[in-house]
Amino acid sequence: MAGEDLDRWTQQMRKGSAKLAILQLASERERYGYEIVAEVRDRTKGALQLAEGNIYPALHGLEAEGFIASQWREVEPGVPPRKYYKLTARGRELHERMVEEWKEYAGAVGRLLKGGS
Amino acid sequence: MKLSAEGQAWLNATVQRVMARHHVAEAERAGLHYELMSHLHGAGEEKARSAGRDEVSMGDLQAGLLDMGGEEAMAQAFVAPRAKPPKRADIVKRAIAYLIDLVIVFLAWMAVAAIIDITLSVLLLPFGGTFGGFDPFDVFGSPFKGRGFIPAGFGLVFVVILGYFTWTEGKAGASLGKRIFKLKVVRVDGTPIGYREALIRNVTKVFPPLAFLDALFILVFFRAEQQRASDRLAETVVVEE
Numbered sequence: 514m515a516g517e518d519l520d521r522w523t524q525q526m527r528k529g530s531a532k533l534a535i536l537q538l539a540s541e542r543e544r545y546g547y548e549i550v551a552e553v554r555d556r557t558k559g560a561l562q563l564a565e566g567n568i569y570p571a572l573h574g575l576e577a578e579g580f581i582a583s584q585w586r587e588v589e590p591g592v593p594p595r596k597y598y599k600l601t602a603r604g605r606e607l608h609e610r611m612v613e614e615w616k617e618y619a620g621a622v623g624r625l626l627k628g629g630s
Numbered sequence: 631m632k633l634s635a636e637g638q639a640w641l642n643a644t645v646q647r648v649m650a651r652h653h654v655a656e657a658e659r660a661g662l663h664y665e666l667m668s669h670l671h672g673a674g675e676e677k678a679r680s681a682g683r684d685e686v687s688m689g690d691l692q693a694g695l696l697d698m699g700g701e702e703a704m705a706q707a708f709v710a711p712r713a714k715p716p717k718r719a720d721i722v723k724r725a726i727a728y729l730i731d732l733v734i735v736f737l738a739w740m741a742v743a744a745i746i747d748i749t750l751s752v753l754l755l756p757f758g759g760t761f762g763g764f765d766p767f768d769v770f771g772s773p774f775k776g777r778g779f780i781p782a783g784f785g786l787v788f789v790v791i792l793g794y795f796t797w798t799e800g801k802a803g804a805s806l807g808k809r810i811f812k813l814k815v816v817r818v819d820g821t822p823i824g825y826r827e828a829l830i831r832n833v834t835k836v837f838p839p840l841a842f843l844d845a846l847f848i849l850v851f852f853r854a855e856q857q858r859a860s861d862r863l864a865e866t867v868v869v870e871e
Contacts, residue, residue: 595672
């Protein structure tokens with residue numbers, strides 16, 4: 514029972530951080546879909562795993578809202594083209610504010626867990 | 631990183647199979663296709679890189695697909711969320727499309743019949759044949775009437791109607807009448823139909839009263855699926871694009 518509850522809670526937490534993860538990676542440099550999945554997995558040592566089916570809808574959503582912009586690019590002849598994503602000015606602003614919020618939130622939860630003194 | 635020719639062919643075929651598992655709107659197909667190709671290639675590239683090779687092989691791509699859980703899982707992840715349960719076609723539109731189709735076949739058949747009639751008349755002239763045997767209102771028998779060539783000429787129009795529907799729907803999923811209303815025949819699972827399904831579902835259309843009875847099944851038995859009896863038999867549905 515506890516396991517199920519924990520799973521659900523973890524899932525919700527990860528879902529919330531997926532958007533931040535995408536914005537973070539795209540803020541560093543242009544990224545393509547698979548690269549984002551692989552990079553998030555590697556950097557967090559597997560703790561954060563973007564579901565393959567969620568990444569593209571998330572990217573499309575962010576693009577439709579004007580936070581990221583994309584461009585199909587030919588990589589090499591004979592190799593499927595890749596869609597590269599980068600932050601727009603609006604996306605940059607959102608990213609910065611999300612990072613601030615996250616730090617504040619993480620700090621607050623940390624203080625909470627440490628207990629009152 | 632380069633991709634082997636074998637890998638390229640496999641990638642293309644695999645992505646097409648994955649996409650065919652669900653019905654995706656025409657407008658979204660191209661983008662999704664590119665996305666799948668790119669993603670699966672990315673997965674294969676990672677395999678090749680970690681093995682220290684500089685070309686992505688078919689094996690790398692297959693290993694990448696396996697990591698994602700195989701074709702079914704990939705279709706579930708990528709294609710299913712984008713798939714829309716196709717909207718069943720309106721029965722009135724279907725009926726009007728059918729009538730339009732009958733008019734088209736009727737006119738085409740008249741033209742063909744006239745050509746056959748005139749040709750035969752000319753050919754038979756030296757043997758005592760005559761012009762003017764063509765009766766435009768006797769669609770069933772006119773080209774061969776009274777000549778004894780094909781006493782069963784009557785049945786030819788049935789073959790023409792069935793041939794028309796089987797050909798147009800088997801080839802592109804829609805007769806000309808259906809095209810006007812943007813209707814399409816698909817398998818129950820949303821994938822395109824072939825000539826076999828087209829033949830089965832169109833047999834009753836050669837004889838309008840029979841087609842009417844067949845269509846009654848939509849109202850009486852298969853309301854939810856909006857299937858005629860022969861749609862049921864062919865496992866097809868008509869959807870709006």
